[in-house]
Amino acid sequence: MKQVTTDFRALGNEVLSIEQQAIAGLHQYIDESFNRACQAMFDCQGRVIVIGMGKSGHIGGKIAATLASTGTPAFFVHPGEASHGDLGMVTDNDVVIAISNSGETVELLNIIPVIKRLGNTMIAMTGNPQSTLARLAEVHVCIKVDQEACPLGLAPTASTTATLVMGDALAVALLKARGFTADDFALSHPGGSLGKRLLLRLHDIMHTGERVPVTPIDALISEALLEMSRKGLGMTAIVNDDRQLAGIFTDGDLRRILDQRIDVHSTSINTVMTQSCITANADMLAAEALKLMQDRKINGLIVVDEAGHPCGAMNMHDLLQAGVV
Incomplete structure (x- = not known):
């Protein structure tokens, strides 16, 4: 077996440092736009529809799941499938969260006209406030990071972490605003050990x-x-x-x-x-x-x-x- 001389611990710590800096940088984006995004979801009479492509889609799925389990009805829609019928699940009472680090993801931009026609409030989460998606949205929540942990600057790393953390910030802010309790949480988790601990009498x-x-x-x-x-x-x-x-x-x-x-x-x-x-x-x-x-x-x-x-x-x-x- 070939002897490995690389210090993997040092490389791992470097990644953690970069991602910690990315999270710390999000404080500047908890601004009036963040407040407007929360208010739009709080006032929503339908569901929150989260849309994202690729790695942003994976993060979007988790954000939708977190929202749904903390008192904000939500689900994830894949933009590719949305173009082939899944947009039929979106009603005019829903709020849409569109996630794209570049703000130029073609699959997302292709379905924006339909969202606009339905009259949905759209919240964009991007790393580029000047992007097409940011400009088309009613609310833009910035998730910009200074650098990716990937040394090539290609694989979404720090940016996806920042997106996930911002999603958690939105979900928990709404949870507290709704007065969501541990018993409410357990009602959506009856099959797990948490549900048993919180609901069983x-x-x-x-x-x-x-x-x-x-x-x-x-x-x-x-x-x-x-x-x-x-x-x-x-x-x-x-x-x-x-x-x-x-x-x-x-x-x-x-x-x-x-x-x-x-x-x-x-x-x-x-x-x-x-x-x-x-x-x-x-x-x-x-x-x-x-x-x-x-x-x-x-x-x-x-x-x-x-x-x-x-x-x-x-x-x-x-x-x-x-x-x-």
């Missing part, structure tokens, strides 16, 4: 009915142990004569009484149970329950209703199975 995962371990307050410890074994949650709720929660008995409590050599066949559970136990309600977010359990260093929770009756139970294993952990 205890009533979705807790054990209910006959699966809830419950032991009368006057029962023996041995009876409580049998209930714990049957239900397999490592604990049992202790209830009074009105079926209200009076305490809890866990595996940890069992270990402690065994150290004390207490006779489980003759001792009442009410003498060894934990009275001031931590409970939850069925509407509590599973993520909140996880934090509560971690903070209090416990492995399970009894869920009670408004009257204080145990209505559910869950442990860390249930959170693990649900994908919350």
Whole structure:
């Protein structure tokens, strides 16, 4: 194998430096045009249509996805396909974001007359404020960079990074203006772990009915142990004569009484149970329950209703199975 003498680390750091400078240079373009672009998308009664060719198209697809997942309905349209029917997806209520570093991309310029005829507000993102695309747009957001990280100045590198960052700036500015919340975000991500963490509530995962371990307050410890074994949650709720929660008995409590050599066949559970136990309600977010359990260093929770009756139970294993952990 040929020995490589090139210092790849130095070359990599050089790229990072150039792209960091490109991002830093964007501050000057967060100006009135940026404000007008945000306002146009905020006021949009339709969708935001993002169009770009080549590398700009790849970046445009990500910008559209970010907008869509943060409260601004958006999708990407390839300019080549747009010329062959996909412009039919664009309505006169939509706002169009056209991305081209040069501002002279032929495939984009070819469909501008149709966009103009529909009456769409067009936001151009280019690196050339004097370009044809910039001049035809109602709003121009500049993404100009001093140099590409590519030493040949040919492969879009720093310019695509700048475009992506400016797209994030637009999306997050709109997110905050709309008052978009974590719950709103989760609604568009229900299949992922984030959606589970943000949307899942205890009533979705807790054990209910006959699966809830419950032991009368006057029962023996041995009876409580049998209930714990049957239900397999490592604990049992202790209830009074009105079926209200009076305490809890866990595996940890069992270990402690065994150290004390207490006779489980003759001792009442009410003498060894934990009275001031931590409970939850069925509407509590599973993520909140996880934090509560971690903070209090416990492995399970009894869920009670408004009257204080145990209505559910869950442990860390249930959170693990649900994908919350």
